[in-house]
Amino acid sequence: MCGIFGYIGHQQALPILVEGLRRLEYRGYDSTGVAVEHDGTIQTHKTVGKVADLKAILPEQVPGTLGIAHTRWATHGGVTQVNTHPHPSYDGRVHLVHNGIIENFQQLRKGLAARGVECVSETDSEVLSHMVALGLEKGGTPLEAVRSMLRRLRGTWGLCILFKEHDLLICARNGSPLIIG
Structure with a gap:
């Protein structure tokens, strides 16, 4: 079980993301992280531990009005910094947070390796950001890339995906709770 949170609006994203994580912390105490996009750059901050541990390492200001956040209860992979969400794609263009279990992630991981994309974490979630980046x-749009990735998944998911070159978040769910509003 994990908690995912996204924000797109006119206010600075970081304080809203941290407050969202605080409210979702009961969904995972192992690690927590945020990614905020501003002017084509994504800043990611993550740590093993609780939301208070994340707050302790955050800079005073992270500009941006678009971001995603995650609090993790480890299911695939140990409680380590590298397994902490958000997961960037191999090229840094896509960042993703995930709640659920991707049953065929080993098969998907092998397919990525055959294309020269190596996963650095032990999670089932990382493969998803790489698949969207591919x-x-x-030449696909963000929505086309996400739909293509979703068609290949078996399992459950709640996803929130952030794009470096597009001012949008794409969310999707299958069997996992996801509230948008």
Whole structure:
């Protein structure tokens, strides 16, 4: 079980993301992280531990009005910094947070390796950001890339995806709770 949170609006995203994590902390105490986009750059901050541990390492200001956040209860992979969400894609264009279990992630991981994309974490979630990035690399729009990735999944998911070159978040769910509003 994990808690995911996204924000897109006119206010600075970081304080809103941290407050969202605080409210979702009961969904995972192992690690927590945020990613905020501003002018084509994504700043990611994450740590093993609780939301208070994340707050302790955050800079005073992280500009940006678009971001995603995650609090983790480890299911695939140990409680380590590298397994902490958000997971960036191999090229840094996509950042993703995930709640659920991708049953066929080992098969997907092997397919990525055959294309020269190596995963650095032990999680089932990381493969998803790489798959979306490959869809973008092939010339797809963000929505097309996400749809292509979703068609290949078996399992449950609640996802929130942040794009470096697009001012949008894409969220999707299958069997996991996800509230948008």
